[in-house]
Amino acid sequence: MSEPRFTHLDEQGQARMVDVSDKAVTTRTATAAGSIWMKPETFALIRSGAAAKGDVLATARIAGIMAAKRTHELVPLCHPLPITKAEVTFEPQEADSRIDVVAVVKVDGKTGVEMEALTAVSVACLTLYDMCKALDRGMRIGDIRVVEKTGGKSGTFRQD
Numbered sequence: 087m088s089e090p091r092f093t094h095l096d097e098q099g100q101a102r103m104v105d106v107s108d109k110a111v112t113t114r115t116a117t118a119a120g121s122i123w124m125k126p127e128t129f130a131l132i133r134s135g136a137a138a139k140g141d142v143l144a145t146a147r148i149a150g151i152m153a154a155k156r157t158h159e160l161v162p163l164c165h166p167l168p169i170t171k172a173e174v175t176f177e178p179q180e181a182d183s184r185i186d187v188v189a190v191v192k193v194d195g196k197t198g199v200e201m202e203a204l205t206a207v208s209v210a211c212l213t214l215y216d217m218c219k220a221l222d223r224g225m226r227i228g229d230i231r232v233v234e235k236t237g238g239k240s241g242t243f244r245q246d
Contacts, residue, residue, distance in 0.1 A: 094163050101162070101163060102163070103163045103165065104163070104165075104197070106165065106196040106197045107196075109196040109197065109238075109239070110196070110239075111194055111195060111196055112194070112195075112237045112238055113192065113193075113194050113236075113237050114192070114193050114194075114195060114197075114198045114199055114235070114236065114237030114238055115171075115190065115191065115192045115193075115199065115234075115235065115236045115237060116190070116191050116198060116199045116200040116202065116203040116204075116232060116234070116235040116236075117188065117189065117190045117191075117203060117232070117233050117234040117235070118188070118189050118191075118200070118203035118204045118206065118207045118230065118231065118232050118233065119186060119187065119188045119189075119207060119229070119230070119231060119233050120186075120187050120207040120208065120211055120227065120228065120229055120230035120231070121179075121184050121185065121186050121187065121211075121227070121228060121229050122184065122185050122187070122211045122214050122215065122225055122226070122227050123182065123183060123184045123225065123226045123228075124183050124184070124185075124218065124222050124224075124225045124226075125183060125221075125222045125224070125225075126183045127221070127222075128183070128218050128221050128222040128225070129178070129180065129183040129184075129185070131218070131221065132178075132185065132214070132218065133178055133180075137217065137218065139217045142214060142217045142218060143176050143185075143214075145213060145217060146174070146176070146187075146210040146211075146213040146214045146217070147174045147175075147176070147210065149209050149210055149212075149213040150172075150174035150187070150189055150206040150207065150209050150210030150213070151172045151173075151174055151206065152209075153205045153206050153208070153209035153210075154169060154172040154189065154191050154199075154202040154203065154205055154206040155169055155172060155202075156205075157201050157202045157205040160205060161201055161205065164201050165195075165196075165197050167193050167195050167197070167199060167202065168193060168194070168195065169191060169192070169193050169199065169202060170192050170193055170194060171190065171191065171192035172189070172190075172191050172192075172202070172206060173189065173190045173191075174187065174188070174189045174206055174207075174210050175187075175188050175189075176188075185214065187207050187210045187211055187214075188207070188233075189203045189204075189206035189207045189210070190203065191203040191206060197238075198235055198237065198238055199235075200232045200235055203232065204230060204231075204232060207230055208227075208230055211227045211230070212227070215227060231245060232245065233245045
């Protein structure tokens, strides 16, 4: 059995975009999640929709969707993909003054959309931070990960 290797490096260790031209087009989805922790006052303001900058969650949702569509411009060696679905949702956790962010991205293509889902979550969290930093510079973003992916040769992955 051959040793695992990084697909974005050639035999000489040089960066390359993976050639997917011989791969089959399949429906592929990826779900990513992450969280942003904040002060209870900041959490309450976001939930109320009364922040000075407007509807913070709506803005973060749009930012996340836009980011998924532009991932190939942000992450070197990512393929530009004809995304057919990009959805960003928020799950407020009042007990922890935390907002969990979930992104689902879908494509009919030759490569997966994990990076697009991760980028959507990251940028949505960054937008929440940006819109609320005047109130709470101590917000913390973390636990960003792929929780599920389907399609392609490797099949389904679900985080335990």
